[in-house]
Amino acid sequence: MKSKIRWNLSGLLLVVLILMEGVIWAAFTKVDKEGLHTVIEETNSFSKLRIQEYEDYSANDRVKSLVRLLDKTTELSSSMKKLGHYTKQDLDEYVETQRLTGVLVLDENLNAVLQDTSGSAEESLWGEMLGKDYIKEILEHPEETYTERLSLGDDSYDVAVVPRQDADGLVFAYEKKDKNITGDISLASVFADFPVSMNGIIVVSREDDIVSTNDVSLLGHQVSGLKATYEISTDRKNGWIVGRSAENKIWYGGKEKTGEYTIYVFFPSAQIFMTRYSACGLYTAAAILIYLLILLVQSNMERSALKQSQKRMRIINALGTAYSSIILFDLASGKIELIKQSATDDVVLESELYSKESQRKHIQETIKEEYCEQFEQFTDMETVAERLKGHRLLTNTIQMKNGLWLLSVLVPQRVDKDGTITAVLLANQNVTTEKEKELKQEYALRNALAAAEHANKAKTNFLNSMSHDIRTPMNAVIGFTALASTHMDNKELVLEYLKKINISSRHLLSLINDVLDMSRIESGIVRLEEVKVHLPDVFHDLRSIIQGNISAKQQELYIDTQNVVHEDIITDKLRLNQVLLNIVSNAMKFTPVGGMINIRVSEHPCSRAGYASYTFSVRDNGVGMSPEFQEHIFDAFTREQTATRSGIPGTGLGMAISKNIVNMMGGTITVNSEAGKGSEFIVAIECQITGDTVKYKPVPELQGARALVVDDDANTCMSVCKMLRDIEMLADWTTSGKEAVLRAKEACEMKKEFKVYIIDWQMPDMNGIETVRRIRRVIGADTPIIILTAYDWSDIAEEAKEAGVTAFVSKPLFMSELRAALTHQTLDPDAEDEAETAEAARRYRHAGKKVLLVEDNELNQEIATAILEEAGLSVDVVEDGTDAVVRMGSADESQYDVILMDIQMPKMDGYTATKEIRTLSSNKKANIPIIAMTANAFEEDKKKAFEAGMNAHIAKPINIDVILEVFDQVFADQE
Template sequence: MKKNTLRTLWLSLTVMLIFCIVVFTGLANYTVTQSDRAIGEVGEIYMDQMGTQVKMHFTTMIELQESRMNGIIWSTPQQSAAEDPEQAWAHLASMASQTGFHFLSLYSAGGACDTIFGEPVEIGDPTSFMDSLAQGELHVTDGTLPSGERLLLLGARAVYPMRSGGTSSILVVGLPMEAITKELSLDIGVTQAYSHIIRRDGSFVLRQADATRDSYFERLLTLGHFDNGTPTEAVAAIQKAISSGEDYSLLVEINGERRNTHFTPLTYSDWYLVSVLPYSLLYEPTYSLVNQSVLSTLLGCGLVLLVLLTLFFFYFRFSKRQMIALAEARAAAEHANRAKSEFLSNMSHDIRTPMNGIVGMTAIASSNINNPEQVRDCLKKITLSSKHLLGLINDVLDMSKIESGKLTLNLDQISLRETMDSIVSIIQPQLKAKQQSFDVFIQDIQSELVCCDGVRLNQILLNLLSNALKFTPSGGRITVTLMQETSPADPHLVRNHFRVKDTGIGMSPEFQQRIFDSFTREDTTRVQKIEGTGLGMAITKYIVDEMGGTIELQSQVDKGTEFHITLDLEAVSDQEADMVLPNWEVLVVDDDAQLCSSAAASLTEIGVHAECALGGPSAISMVERRHQKRRDYHVVLLDWQMPGMDGIETARALRRRVGKDIPILLISAYDWSDIAEEARAAGISGFLSKPLFKSTLFYGLSRFAEPASAKADAAPKLAPDFTGRHLLLAEDSALNWEIARDLLSSYGFALDWAENGRLCVERFQASQADHYDAILMDIRMPVMDGYQAARAIRAMDRPDAREIPIIAMTADAFSEDIRRAMDSGMSAHIAKPIDIRELLRVLQRCLS
């Protein structure tokens, strides 16, 4: 029996060991398979994103080179070139050299070539290249110099005289092909990933690593080994994807090394980017870990059953944790890529909003070029939109601070009137496109000037209005209300209430609880076709919190949404003269009772008695009664868009009854360029833009006061005169020097130019004491940068070197850049692009 028992035990143990080995081996294989699949998907995501990023960088680099090439053409007028060809050729060569090109040539329509700068180049694909350029398309190709050096070529249509006679039709420039490798970082880096660039036939434009053959397809056919199919089938599949302009990925083994390979087309060319990542970088660490786990499992099979079961239990838990970790890693990678794409999409939307204003106002100015007042108004709105666009760019560059919770506020004096004007001008094109009704209400304004971060306030309001525009259908209504009161927290502060209300699709109660979370959008069919990332409201909430304010939300599905922002801001005392008008009788006509009462209250504050009419017929009756009593209104303010009888129809009726003596002004939050001619023909005397701040009403009406008083009120402020002052400008950009010279010389300054920091130091050292009144110092310059130059000047053994104002004038505009400029001995910091008013203010302060 003992032998039977032992035999049974051994048999049981053997069966158990075999069973455990089979089970554990199966689990191990399952783990390897799942790990292989999960990491393979991560590898595909990584390769796709790497190719996309390099492609975007290539597009940006080509567009930058195109802008440099266009700069050469713009700086060499084609009309003057016909008058003095030699000078034009010399200028083209000089500009090509200065902008970093190694080659510039002119081509006629018949194919004749005239090399202006550099050696003659043999174009790789001249027919496709020239045909694309002749059609006005941006296209690049490669070329070869006699020395064998290869160039990246691009061109544009340009008409210049040629040395061989006749005129050119195409201008072509080139830069070394190594620039692509350097700019795009195509070579092997820390990650061991690298890239080739090939033509559609497989020939190399750029090759990296161990690629030695002339054709990438030949390399695959000769050296490649594939898991599925033969090299011929694999190359055929690649060629099919390339001919269709599609992305393509595969796994290939070359010289014993398996490689993830991704193909993606490059814009503005017939080239394809081939991104390569060694297979081992993703798989070897995981395989090593899995192999160790399997080995420990097999060794555990020799232990006692209890130990074996315990090891099995721990191994199962370990495998489960490993799979969870891999899934989390994959989810984190996908979330990071999705977050980056969503953020870029959001910023693209935000940047296009002021760009819409710039493009729209430019078109309006172009169509009204003979109307100086209209052009000035458009230029003002373009300036406001440009400033907001610059603020958004600064936000993109400062994104790391926002993500780490280190966003800083730049407090400065701002005008709420100018802020609201800029908001209105930016969103006008979108309002017009969607035919939405829009109004701005101003109530109980105690101080138009407050201390606040103007860029962040713009960002808050534009984020809210952008959502209102997107989620309100055509024909809907959007309103913005600004109301002030004394702050309960501090009597020295003024509490500002900003309300943005729409009649859009509204939000569900559940989504209202999550709206301020990052990347959150309501997942319903109502918003699936509306672009957005869900990032804007999270940033808005963060900024409001940093400003010490609050944001509240009220919304109902299919009825609309209202955001209420409350900010306590420091009021700035207005240094302008008291705004007082004569004791006029003014009629305000608007179908909105709230706007009428608000405008009447503001008019009362500046000394005017105002009455309200809620429509055209009512206004006509009131004006007629006054006219019959010979007590005409001094001014009539008419809203443009009113139901039944609009402002223009009302103006025609009023003119028929009371003649031309009473000024009639049209008020609206919309751009009136399309109706200006019709309005003036109807008898409109002028226009006022909503929102109707007290200053807006005062300056709009003061020109109708008594001549002497009007002239006194309108007396222009004299611009500062700096005649006799000498400035030394250190700037390596000729264009920036020309801008600074023209702007500052108009105020009396005499300027000298130093092309880099060392020349600036030498010119100052060679000058007589106190010859220069100030130095304007760029930071990023060749030979010696601005920081080094400032320290060198401060170290000179002469009294004026320690006292002369040195003003940093640079595009490095973050707070750490300002601090570094001050630490190097500079007196002030001005950010590019230059605001001439700010520069003059700093110069006046430093020179006083």
Template structure:
């Protein structure tokens, strides 16, 4: 071991001498050289940096004050395109404890007076006994030629790009594994395959379990056989499934299957067959196995065991009897206590020791008359003997009346021995009134739990079906019309029509996603009510501005009215109050008829608490109305009236559920009155705190026309900060076509550096993405605001997929001037830019 260490140390020393020799040669070869030294602590972290005076002068710096002895003094001067390469090479030398790798690289550095020149940097690493770096000493030489190093940098960048592609491929693989893992953990079975050959098959873990298959390869053979032997309750389903072999469609049904392992399952299924853009017919099936309720069975099993385990536990029974000699002899094991009826029976049996006579006599005295027929059949000697030969304990439960009191009793029978020929058995009488009553209560609770479980399963199935339908509808339109557009590039008018339909479907899909996210945030408790001062009149004006285009497009009349409104300046959540009113007004537009009327009336009530104002918002329309039955479900998720479904009116079925939950969060109430064909009225009652003082009216500003605004924005220079190349290309194209001059930055670090180096006025505005790999938009904004140049005050607008309220607050807190949510809406983007610049 010592020899090995000595050899290794010697090798390191030799390589160190080689490096020193290189350094010496470089010093002799040119006078344009500079020395540097970096010392490391025992953890391998930088302890001290020393730049020689010649090192500083090489880049135009005279003193340590201008060029401090810290790492960043040197590293920040390196050309941005060379930094990653330099850092990679230097780190590789530090981590090579063998000493085999030599630090000898070329890169570009910026001088104090500006401009970049090529330099060669050679260094030697002195290490501790354990191999960790102790001192790095090097020399920097001004280079006249840089061709070889540019080639080396190009190779390095190609390697980095290759590594990045490999990382993306690995990420896609992990995402696929993650999605597959989610499907495998689903309580629903999921099956898909390609028709007509049933190939390209997929089954999740639950489906493999139900169909009794180890893997998809086995399912390829077993699944068609199992499905062909399925038992259907409804023959119409069979006809529908046969039709779907040649025609796309969907069906919900129940069936019973028996897999290859002999296990029978009862299934609730939803099957759907669609044709994808490649022309392939794909069958999708989701199902729930409702064969067992494990929890219910486990509880009942425990109750049965509790009722049956009595053999040999005579102490638990009020009286115990032995029946022998084929029922002709009855003998008492345990006394009757103070029970007069049992004493009477014992007296009778003492005179006539026969089981059948004794049990009939007992029945006439003790058994409730409504139970006697059943009791007589179950307690016959032959019946008892047949039952206890099949199972360890045979129980007969009945109601016994005593002193005007009716209670549940049980007779338990068990063989004295387990031989088939035995005819001797014991029977015990036990008061089980408390146990039966507890059982009844427990059964009621179980029934309620079962109903809740079935309701939850039904809700889950409804959710999956609704989401599958509502998401697939716009997705099918987007995919289909995209394919059609690609095949009609030579027909502009046809292409324009397809693009318009794709845009409509995209907006519908975005609305669905927003509604689902809102619902999820409400259910998880993440949605908050943010109260701020607002003016009701301004709020009404904003609502009118938003909804007027759709009202006009449908040729409807819109009327706003206020009644007895004394307090217009209140404290409320502007966004959520507007969302409630727009959701209801939007339905009034959507479900109205041409020439119809929509009205919003605000009335201030007079019974508000001190310091508060109570309002009643009444929204009426003359639309198609709703049935009484649907009005009971209008605030439930995915509830849609059948008339809306038949008429083809698009909607997510979540808008009114979200509205109701927001009203609840604001401690208000919402009610609905409607008649089919006559229209609908919603009444929303909310109480707000009155804002102190009144906001002064803003001085009227001279209005600018749309043309004047667009002319003022022409040629404005925008720095677009976006790491996603596809998003960058889309935004750059949209902005360029709108007349802006665009420069791009792939990360927050690049954006900060560009603004640090650019002259004031070069850029008019920054559009900042939030989620970026090296430096996110929040940190980039903070660093820009901290610059010691005029660029520190440049307008910055967040343009991001982080679209929640807290994201907007975070953007403003970081120093941004505005917030826009992706996908990009060019009209909203122009308004935001105009607001920031004009």
């Protein structure tokens, strides 16, 4: 009976053991499947990260490749311009040197004019590119360029299109790229030799092609072929992909789509269910032991528990191979479990650091300050459950004080029956290498963007600057033209306006010539053209240019001189005028309506023999500058960003240009300024003087005579009085118009009358016109009264003459102008007639000369003929170089004295025509003076003219004074 009971008990125990083994089998199968899901998810996440890194690296490499190709293409376009005639051999050599696949040079109609022969032509690529809309946009906007990476079939090309610099058209260059290779990284190498947990295999495909895997034997295959070979099917219940190999090995895995790639992850079933097999084997052994020795049940249970712990650790280790430390937080109990820790991971929290205060202290000791608050919030276990709702995980990247970068991941681990998270896993991964690479790539991209933005800004600022510089004299031209049209009945006034229009036009022409001289702009070389300059002309030209803007803003303008003895100097007039105009323009812009601008030129002794020191000062009472900005005022593209300057146009280039010009002149430029009180710019240069120091003789009729100077600026009064004393007059001065009237009365009563009055127009108590009117009541009509002004006097000329003004003189007043004005006041009419006769004789000194004008433009023919005939010259006109050669061949030897030759003509240009004329059989006709008169005004054009056999060069627009001076030189050389 006992044996039967024992057998029944044994059978029951065996059944129980079998059932328990089935339960264990099912339980561990579930655990392993869950582990498989987790491993697949982690591996997919890692694979996505690797693919994303490759895509980022590929994008960066593509940008750099396109930038390099654009640079090469732009360089090719520039080389074509420099060489002038670019041959096919030149193009082949450039393509080979720069390792390009091909180059196509197109004209404005997109027809190929030049193509390299180093590689095969890509006809389909050309067709793809030339059909795009932006090709036409680049033709219409030569400042634009285009780059793109195109895919044609299995091939990939980098393409760059830039405008031709030597002619209208495009330069189209391309470079064939390996579709799967970016720099030193290929997509196939992304997972090569990478050990996946549980001996798994990663396969990445693009469409049906396997492009990357850690199993090199699979590269080059197609996914569809593998499915058939390995009998791959889908386990719909679990969402897995199941496959059986030829060796009857079963694999489990999954796939996930990311962008254009599909990721397949497979693991061998033996590895996946290793825990299940181990557990069941261990349990069977334990069951046998239990069956044989019930007394060892406790021991076997402990051993089973130990095995289970080891199995869990293996699973966690398998999941945590990518992480340096892992911590499990039990939110319900407030306990933590340190699962894995790296010796180099300072951020790992030990159990005693679970309190907020201890945790905060540890974070501050190990993490960089700027990341402390962010990491403290990230690891706040009181809020983590709420933050994880709706998220699979939370990530955060920080930098340690030791320089390492860590990627921290918070993952839910357990949830209760209500779905509340009760435990989370904190895993830290060392991503220093990846982060440094990312930062390096970001830095490179920022630099590339900054360089592109800087180039674009520099181009925009240059155009804006030229617009501003050109508009200033253009404003004067338009304004004085309008004034002249409204005063046609006043010949003297119209002549004065035309003189100012001429001054502004010449300044505008100089600016245009400077802008068009691209060789100087591109090379950054500006040459000083030092010539004889009459200093009064510089300031009167400057005053004429700025007068319109001064009047528009109702500003007060003061211009005076101090101790200027040498009025004729050697310098670059255009550059000096550009410096002064830049400074004065800024003063006008940053001085409010009704403000004051003071311009002063003074001369000082110089230690260099034959030189004099000049100081040019421009002072205003405008908005001024802060001390910080004054340190950068001469930097390019620099403007002070203050509310007071809002809306004021400018590029920030004017002062930098002025500084460079002054430095080239060997001078200095300084600034004194205070915010809200104004600024003063001081330019100091040393200039060579021309000839000996001029000693102005007294005016005989005024020698020893008294003169009264009236100006509200004491410095001007003293300066003018010194000039008067230098020509032996007795000068006195006052700063008040009312006092000037009293002084005139006093002089008459004492019989010591003033023989000359010099009165400023704009004075605060009584203006110059009213002062003259009252003085005339006292002294009568015979005494000369000269109005001194920095403004345009045309609007008050009639009123001034009615009040008794006998002459006007512009500020600043120089000695030569003062003496000329005084002499003019004492000249009799016969002397004036003689001066006019002498001037007319000088202007008609070449009258009667016979000129052959070669010009194809009818309007230019009409203008040139009228100008030449007004100077007494006889003019014949032909329309082309061929006509000029025929005319000279058939003309008498004495029929023409000189030829004015245009350069660009439709049938035969001026150079060729000159060479043909120089070969005529008649020695006199072959050596006739030929002068180039053309819009080709650059130095290389002058050189070409002389090389062709011409005697001189005149740049359009033509000026009769220039023509007559050239005639003087040419005819003098012949004599």
